[in-house]
Amino acid sequence: xxxxxxxxxxxxxxxxxxxxxxxxxxxxxxxxxxxxxxxxxxxxxxxxxxxxxxxxxxxxxxxxxxxxxxxxxxxxxxxxxxxxxxxxxxxxxxxxxxxxxxxxxxxxxxxxxxxxxxxxxxxxxxxxxxxxxxxxxxxxxxxxxxxxxxxxxxxxxxxxxxxxxxxxxxxxxxxxxxxxxxxxxxxxxxxxxxxxxxxxxxxxxxxxxxxxxxxxxxxxxxxxxxxxxxx
Numbered sequence: 001x002x003x004x005x006x007x008x009x010x011x012x013x014x015x016x017x018x019x020x021x022x023x024x025x026x027x028x029x030x031x032x033x034x035x036x037x038x039x040x041x042x043x044x045x046x047x048x049x050x051x052x053x054x055x056x057x058x059x060x061x062x063x064x065x066x067x068x069x070x071x072x073x074x075x076x077x078x079x080x081x082x083x084x085x086x087x088x089x090x091x092x093x094x095x096x097x098x099x100x101x102x103x104x105x106x107x108x109x110x111x112x113x114x115x116x117x118x119x120x121x122x123x124x125x126x127x128x129x130x131x132x133x134x135x136x137x138x139x140x141x142x143x144x145x146x147x148x149x150x151x152x153x154x155x156x157x158x159x160x161x162x163x164x165x166x167x168x169x170x171x172x173x174x175x176x177x178x179x180x181x182x183x184x185x186x187x188x189x190x191x192x193x194x195x196x197x198x199x200x201x202x203x204x205x206x207x208x209x210x211x212x213x214x215x216x217x218x219x220x221x222x223x224x225x226x227x228x229x230x231x
Contacts (some may be wrong), residue, residue: 008035009226010219011068013061013078014046019156020164024199026079026215031198034223037073037150039064046158050128058086062093069096075226079221081193082128084137084160099222101195102215103137110140111189120180120187121145122173122204124154135171144184146176148194157196165200173200174207181208189213 009014021027041064044057061083077099083090084101106119113119121139123129126147126152134141146152149210153169155161157167161165181187192201192214201212 006076008037009074010223011037011039011076012041013076014038015046015049015079016042016045017042017224018162019162022166022199025122026198034227035208037068037071039068045160046103047137047181049080050158055085061090065090065094065224067095077222081195082133085133087136095107099218101137102191102213102218103139105213105218107138107192109189116186118186119143120184120201122177122190122192122197124148126133138179144180144187146180148172148176170200172201173197174203177204177208181210
């Protein structure tokens with residue numbers, strides 16, 4: 001167990017990582033304005049979940065989710081947008097609400113848009129983000145997508161390195177987002193699939209002039225239902 005905070009209602013299933021989790025990252029407890037509990041799923045590295053077969057780890061995610069529920073959590077989230085693929089199985093096995101991916105916000109955002117506008121997605125790996133991932137998250141398959149392939153950011157995360165060049169990652173993220181809206185001008189809001197992209201959301205919004213949604217916006221909303229504010 002990576003982090004235990006008294007009174008936490010949100011449990012977060014963590015990939016097995018060693019890269020730096022800077023402020024804003026889903027795995028940094030100081031990111032959240034409320035207490036959270038973390039549970040690490042051993043062996044579930046970014047490479048295994050994003051680029052390989054996550055199937056061998058499904059039961060381990062379920063067992064760790066049960067542990068978090070046993071510690072008082074009433075909702076479960078994950079730290080990888082690609083886990084949208086197994087959200088139905090997690091929800092069925094755990095019996096509590098499960099927020100697996102920032103992409104799941106698509107169903108909330110799309111009805112708000114003008115008819116000539118659509119979503120755009122920035123992902124750590126466009127080649128790995130399959131139509132099945134999109135369907136499971138409720139994202140239209142024709143949604144414009146831009147991946148971070150070839151970037152230092154993607155290398156640090158997917159190779160699970162112990163270093164992260166934050167300045168380079170910020171520049172890379174902005175450049176990819178600008179390319180996304182240049183290639184698809186109909187893109188309005190942008191969803192950041194990768195939970196490690198949150199620290200760069202303000203820079204992306206400033207550079208593109210678009211609203212930016214992420215695991216941070218999703219879990220702020222999700223948690224508001226788990227622990228309603230007392231007025």
